Every structure is written in structure tokens, then in C-alpha cells.
Amino acid sequence: MIKIYSKIKLTSSAYREKGINEGSEGYIIEDFEDGNFDVEFSDSKGEAKAILILTSSEFEVADS
Structure with a gap:
């Protein structure tokens, strides 16, 4: 289960135009x-x- 305030790392390249790589x-x-x-x-x-x-397929939970 993914919790609110969890730190994540983006694994998708779909948001480059928004400045998020x-x-x-x-x-x-x-x-x-x-x-x-x-x-x-x-x-x-x-x-x-x-x-x-x-x-959830666009990110992975990052270590704290």
C-alpha cells in the first residue's frame, strides 16, 4: 500500500514538457x-x- 506523503521517484518520461523529468x-x-x-x-x-x-505505474516509492 502506498501512503500519503511517501517519497516517490518518477519512472515516466511523459511529463518533460511540464519540466518534470x-x-x-x-x-x-x-x-x-x-x-x-x-x-x-x-x-x-x-x-x-x-x-x-x-x-502507480509511473513511479516507484523511493527510500527515505
Whole structure:
């Protein structure tokens, strides 16, 4: 089970035009009943760069 606030690593290259590349790390901020997740990606200052709706096949849970 994937928990809210889990750190993830993006495994998809589908979001390059949004400035989020494969390998980017983010945090799950919402878990939807349909199996999708809101994931927030931030810059080095902690400011949100993007919030994406991802399926579990587009990321892997990263070690803390």
C-alpha cells in the first residue's frame, strides 16, 4: 500500500514538457479511490514546480 506523503521517484518520461523529468523525486499528497495519486514536485527551495496526477505505474516509492 502506498501512503500519503511517501517519497516517490518518477519512472515516466511523459511529463518533460511540464519540466518534470524521469528520475525526479516528489511526494504523494493525495490518494484517489480510482488508483491515481496527486504528486507534488518541488524545486531546491521547496517551492512547488508541479502537481501531477499519476498512476502507480509511473513511479516507484523511493527510500527515505
